[in-house]
Structure formats: C-alpha cells, structure tokens
Amino acid sequence: MEKLNFATADEILAMLRDVLAEDWTALPPWARNLAYRLACLQRPDDPQLLREAAADLLSFGPDWDAFAQDLKRRAAELE
Numbered sequence: 036m037e038k039l040n041f042a043t044a045d046e047i048l049a050m051l052r053d054v055l056a057e058d059w060t061a062l063p064p065w066a067r068n069l070a071y072r073l074a075c076l077q078r079p080d081d082p083q084l085l086r087e088a089a090a091d092l093l094s095f096g097p098d099w100d101a102f103a104q105d106l107k108r109r110a111a112e113l114e
Contacts, residue, residue: 051071068091068099071092085107089102
C-alpha cells in the first residue's frame with residue numbers, strides 16, 4: 036500500500052493494466068477503486084483516465100453506478 040500511496044499516476048496505471056491483463060480478478064474491488072481514485076486525484080483533467088476509472092466502477096454492480104456516471108460526465112465536460 037505504501038508504494039501505491041506514493042506512486043505517480045503513470046505508475047499506478049501501469050500496475051493496474053499489468054495486473055488486470057494477467058488476471059482480471061487479481062485485485063479486489065476496493066484496491067482497484069483506491070488505485071483509480073489516487074490516479075484520478077493526480078490527473079483530474081484527463082478524460083481518458085476518468086472514463087477508464089468509470090468503466091472499472093461499472094464492473095462491480097449498481098452501488099458504484101452513480102460515481103461512474105459522474106466520472107463520465109466530467110470526462111465529457113473536459114472535452
């Protein structure tokens with residue numbers, strides 16, 4: 036967790052993409068949500084990242100749908 040806490044957005048996204056490409060279920064939802072949240076905090080104006088985070092949230096049921104829709108809305112506004 037310490038490495039994740041101090042990682043750059045690029046490092047976080049590289050880790051997510053590597054781990055999830057190997058095994059989509061390798062990280063629990065809370066860890067994925069945390070990783071995407073930290074990356075989005077570092078890059079709040081990156082519409083591609085916001086959409087990627089939204090798509091990941093939509094993978095875990097309706098509890099996260101409102102947050103995902105908000106991320107998609109923000110991404111659209113940025114473009």
